[in-house]
Amino acid sequence: MIDWSRVRQLRDEVGASEFEEVVQIFLDEVQETIDRLHQDTARLELEQNMHFLKGSALSLGFDRFSKLCQDAERNAAAGKASDVDLPAILTVYDTSKAEFLTEKSENLS
Numbered sequence: 001m002i003d004w005s006r007v008r009q010l011r012d013e014v015g016a017s018e019f020e021e022v023v024q025i026f027l028d029e030v031q032e033t034i035d036r037l038h039q040d041t042a043r044l045e046l047e048q049n050m051h052f053l054k055g056s057a058l059s060l061g062f063d064r065f066s067k068l069c070q071d072a073e074r075n076a077a078a079g080k081a082s083d084v085d086l087p088a089i090l091t092v093y094d095t096s097k098a099e100f101l102t103e104k105s106e107n108l109s
Contacts, residue, residue, distance in 0.1 A: 001096045004107040006061035011108060023104075026060050027097070034090060046084060047076035053093075062096045065089070 011019040033049050033056075040046065050073035057066035072084040 001062070001064045001092070002100050002103070002107075003061040003063040006058075006063075007100075007104075008108060010059060010061070023060070026056055030056055030093070034093070037086060037090075043076070043081040043084070046081045047073055050076060050084075057093075057096075060100075062093070062100070065093050065096045068092055 010022070014022050030053060033052055036045065037049050040049070050069045054066050054069035054073055057063075057069060068089045072086075072089060075081065075083050
């Protein structure tokens with residue numbers, strides 16, 4: 001679920017001292033977007049929200065979540081927002097986040 005090589009690359013790019021701040025910003029911004037998704041019951045902004053989540057997830061190595069967001073973005077762009085299984089995507093995010101937070105120290109040492 002997590003591309004640890006990408007995570008290490010990001011940590012090396014921003015520096016170890018700034019990495020935790022980047023992670024916290026990522027988690028906060030993703031949560032804000034997820035909150036918007038829950039409020040957008042008509043899925044009017046699904047494509048834009050999935051685009052943001054896809055890019056954010058990719059930058060922090062949330063590989064599977066990013067791919068699901070990409071597929072959802074494509075479906076929304078094609079007028080098939082109703083085909084997007086948002087609960088499944090959000091479950092993958094929750095699982096990815098838990099894995100990331102649990103395994104971060106051992107994979108980045």
